[in-house]
Amino acid sequence: xxxxxVVALPSVSRRPRAExxxxxKRDAILRAATDVFAGSGYFNAQVADVARVAGVAAxxxxxxxRSKDDLLVSIFERSMRDAITEGRAMAGGVRDPRERLRRFxxxxxxxxxxxxxxxxxxxxxxxxxxxxxxxxxxTLLREYLGLIRDAIADGQRVGMFRADIKPTVAAKVFFxxxxxxATNWILSRRRYSLEADADAVVDLFLNGARxx
Numbered sequence: 095x096x097x098x099x100v101v102a103l104p105s106v107s108r109r110p111r112a113e114x115x116x117x118x119k120r121d122a123i124l125r126a127a128t129d130v131f132a133g134s135g136y137f138n139a140q141v142a143d144v145a146r147v148a149g150v151a152a153x154x155x156x157x158x159x160r161s162k163d164d165l166l167v168s169i170f171e172r173s174m175r176d177a178i179t180e181g182r183a184m185a186g187g188v189r190d191p192r193e194r195l196r197r198f199x200x201x202x203x204x205x206x207x208x209x210x211x212x213x214x215x216x217x218x219x220x221x222x223x224x225x226x227x228x229x230x231x232x233t234l235l236r237e238y239l240g241l242i243r244d245a246i247a248d249g250q251r252v253g254m255f256r257a258d259i260k261p262t263v264a265a266k267v268f269f270x271x272x273x274x275x276a277t278n279w280i281l282s283r284r285r286y287s288l289e290a291d292a293d294a295v296v297d298l299f300l301n302g303a304r305x306x
Contacts, residue, residue, distance in 0.1 A: 132211035191249035207288030
């Protein structure tokens, strides 16, 4: 966070600098935590590192977050809520289940592809703790997968998709493919558009590897 000094003219009274709104300071701390966790690794990072990058005192971090664990949980929860809101808004305006899956894939990969450090936290740092994974899988991640499941179930109802597969299983397979593409993007030395892989994932999911 950059702080600009203001020099007042002799004839003008100096006004105290306004403090950032609580929400913006919390957001700045979460952004700093994302950067630090991605760069140093969650287990190596310290709350003091996050405070330094955010440009606040270490004690200020604890005004908003109970611990380093709470920072990681908050990054996940905020990002997932944003993704769920975006996914629901998209789904509400698209009736075709196939197109819904296509747009969902583009939203998912596009979100991670625009923020590499957030992608590292999601694809790597969050997965090094069974405790975190169990907690996340039973809450917001389940709701997120539900958006995919609904599209598949809708497709089954209109005869577009096979009726002999469980929508929940199919949703996990679809998400797993997107998840692997994101992980590969992080680990690859090449620089390319992650979102550009969305159509290939959806096409393979809908049509399989069978020759046409």
